[in-house]
Amino acid sequence: MDRYLVFGHPVRHSKSPFIHSLFARQTQQELEYGLAEPAVDEFAQALRTFFDQGGKGCNVTVPFKEQAFTLVDRLSPRAKRAGAVNTIKLTDDGVLLGDNTDGAGLVADLKSHGVTLADSRILLLGAGGAARGALAPLLAELPNELVIANRTHAKAQQLAAEFCDLGHVTAQTYEQLAGPFDLVINSTSASLQGELPPLAPALIHTDIAIYDMMYGASDTAFISWAKQHGARQTMDGLGMLVEQAAEAFTVWRGIRPGTKQVLRELKRNLGVI
Numbered sequence: 001m002d003r004y005l006v007f008g009h010p011v012r013h014s015k016s017p018f019i020h021s022l023f024a025r026q027t028q029q030e031l032e033y034g035l036a037e038p039a040v041d042e043f044a045q046a047l048r049t050f051f052d053q054g055g056k057g058c059n060v061t062v063p064f065k066e067q068a069f070t071l072v073d074r075l076s077p078r079a080k081r082a083g084a085v086n087t088i089k090l091t092d093d094g095v096l097l098g099d100n101t102d103g104a105g106l107v108a109d110l111k112s113h114g115v116t117l118a119d120s121r122i123l124l125l126g127a128g129g130a131a132r133g134a135l136a137p138l139l140a141e142l143p144n145e146l147v148i149a150n151r152t153h154a155k156a157q158q159l160a161a162e163f164c165d166l167g168h169v170t171a172q173t174y175e176q177l178a179g180p181f182d183l184v185i186n187s188t189s190a191s192l193q194g195e196l197p198p199l200a201p202a203l204i205h206t207d208i209a210i211y212d213m214m215y216g217a218s219d220t221a222f223i224s225w226a227k228q229h230g231a232r233q234t235m236d237g238l239g240m241l242v243e244q245a246a247e248a249f250t251v252w253r254g255i256r257p258g259t260k261q262v263l264r265e266l267k268r269n270l271g272v273i
């Protein structure tokens with residue numbers, strides 16, 4: 001049977017095996033999908049061993065995405081732009097192809113929620129790996145302007161400079177930000193510590209769309225905060241998780257699984273509904 005897995009550390013709580021087994025059942029594909037948690041300095045060896053032993057493809061998550069970028073034989077254009085690899089496929093001619101489906105997953109999820117990106121004004125919070133992966137797919141939707149704000153301003157400036165050939169991208173400090181924005185995407189890891197990015201409440205209005213790439217069984221700190229200040233449309237990163245997985249499954253199997261029912265089952269599994 002074709003074998004796939006996700007590499008991460010820690011990865012025990014990953015929902016990817018659950019999601020991919022549902023995709024496989026739905027599309028009647030015979031495959032198995034497991035977990036691998038190598039020590040941080042043993043990822044390269046573990047990756048090689050997996051493919052030497054017949055593995056067909058894998059996902060890569062924190063903290064290995066940047067390392068995976070350097071270990072594959074060939075990069076897709078979107079992985080090259082993202083500077084990170086979350087999906088690897090062994091091609092028929094034996095080449096390890098590195099891809100990145102995170103940004104496509106974000107855009108697919110935003111669209112599934114009816115968020116209009118064309119001609120919009122987007123605020124992206126954070127300038128780490130998650131922000132980098134999102135930029136090219138977001139700009140491909142032709143927003144009017146995309147503003148990056150980050151605690152360490154220099155990193156936002158660096159990203160804006162790197163992506164300015166793809167659209168109207170600027171970097172502003174949190175203090176400089178002036179609304180109105182149509183969409184705010186939180187790519188920071190602040191929620192992990194129960195913290196908030198230092199965003200002025202005045203930037204939140206009733207027609208704004210709020211997206212937090214993080215998710216949990218209850219609202220993230222950022223989503224709770226945005227709701228308190230009047231945001232009516234809030235979305236967490238669970239849909240992005242399912243959509244990036246669907247994109248990876250499509251890369252591997254050449255068949256696109258449906259995501260709606262899988263997202264519903266995942267929410268049930270997590271106790272969200």
Ligand code: ATR
Nearest residue numbers: 126127128129130131151152188189190195196197
């Ligand atoms: P990831 O790969 O998930 O993007 P990362 O590369 O470590 O992770 O980036 C984390 C991002 O969250 C960074 O933009 C970080 O800001 P700095 O560049 O200033 O470190 C941001 N971040 C983390 N905690 C934050 C907090 N409490 N408030 C605001 N931004 C925060």
